[in-house]
Amino acid sequence: MTDAELDSLFEAARVSAPDPSAALLARIMDDAMAQAGARAVPDPAPAPQRRPGGSVRRRLLACVLAGLGGWPSMAGLATAGVVGIWIGYADPVGLDAVTTAMLGGGYGPADLAPSLDTFLQEG
Amino acid sequence: MDMALDASGEETDEDLLAAYGQGDARAARILTLRLTPRVLSFAARLLGDAAEAEDVAQEAMLRLWRMAPDWRTGEAKVSTWLFRVASNLCTDRLRRRRSQGLDSVPEPEDDTPGAEARLLTEARARALQEALDGLPERQRQAVILRHLEGLANPEIAEIMEISTEAVESLTARGKRALKAGLTARRGELGLHDD
Incomplete structure (x- = not known):
């Protein structure tokens, strides 16, 4: 085989080069954006030195917080808690309509609260 | 200079990488379109497997x-760096393949009806790939970079981390082996009357 013949095979291989699929290009762009996004978020500040006293409690709180999804989740929980307390004290008039719509007429807000009556009865 | 697949041929890869390092999404898109075809074809020829080449x-x-944020301008060409990374990734895969005793999966045939010339081109490309697969890995790498990717010997030397003379030696031996392996197939590849 001559050099020219081998060159014609190289030429054939060059024109038959695989084109990247749209899916591959999309994955590579996703990676680029993910990396750029990761760089845009500043590194969390180093944790302050913990004093010996109270460190277990703090770690426990951190674990609970992490399990719940961090501070954003805590904000949601706090809001839900405040609204729940307000409903309990204020007993707003419109609530009956909401509970009726959601639960049907056979239930009232009181049915949602746990009752201790069973345990308080003498028997 | 290689033509880019995009409309911003005047911007170098290095400029674009620096821009991407500053968060420029447009630069990332241009680099993706410009570099992916090159690194994909290099990996596909080195591995002989399209799916693995996509992963690489x-x-x-x-x-x-x-x-990108740590790139030091003037130290190396982006494409040279990328080919070296791809080359190392392919080497790792080839070693793993050897240790697992796996053969590469043959490419599915393209059944699209076409002109005879197209079929002949495909047959030639396939025959060359089969011959390349039979070369020692370093020879294959040097031949692909020189004759299929069209890189100059000094750049290949940088990618393969060897001297330019060693590149010349590898490509010469590789070409000799390819010719020897393909001589018997000249007829079926339509080379007898070229």
Whole structure:
């Protein structure tokens, strides 16, 4: 085989080069954006030195917080808690309509609260 | 200079990488379109497996994105760096393949009806790939970079981390072996009357 013949095979291989699929290009762009996004978020500040006293409690709180999804989740929980307390004290008039719509007429807000009556009865 | 697949041929890869390092999404898109075809075809020829080549191309590009903020202009060409990363990734895969005793999966045939010339081109490309697969890995790498990717010997030397003379030796031996392996197929490849 001559050099020219081998060159014609190289030429054939060059024109038959695989084109990247749209899916591959999309994955590579996703990676680029993910990396750029990761760089845009500043590194969390180093944790302050913990004093010996109270460190277990703090770690426990951190674990609970992490399990719940961090501070954003805590904000949601706090809001839900405040609204729940307000409903309990204020007993707003419109609530009956909401509970009726959601639960049907056979239930009232009181049915949602746990009752201790069973345990308080003498028997 | 290679033509880019985009409309911003005047911007160098290095400029674009620096821009991407500053968060420029447009630069990332241009680099993706410009570099992915090159790294994909290189990996496909080295591995002889399209799916594995896609994985290598994605991984090499991911490493490029990661190191973008630390890129030092003037130290190396982006494409040279990328080919070296892809080359190392392919070498790792070839070693793993050897240790697992796996053969590469043959490419599915393209059944699209076409002109005879197209079929002949495909047959030639396939025959060359089969011959390349039979070369020692370093020879294959040097031949692909020189004769299929069209790189100059000094750049290949940089990618393969060897001297230019060693590149010349590898490509010469590789070409000799290819010719020897393909001589018997001249007829079926339509070379007898070229």
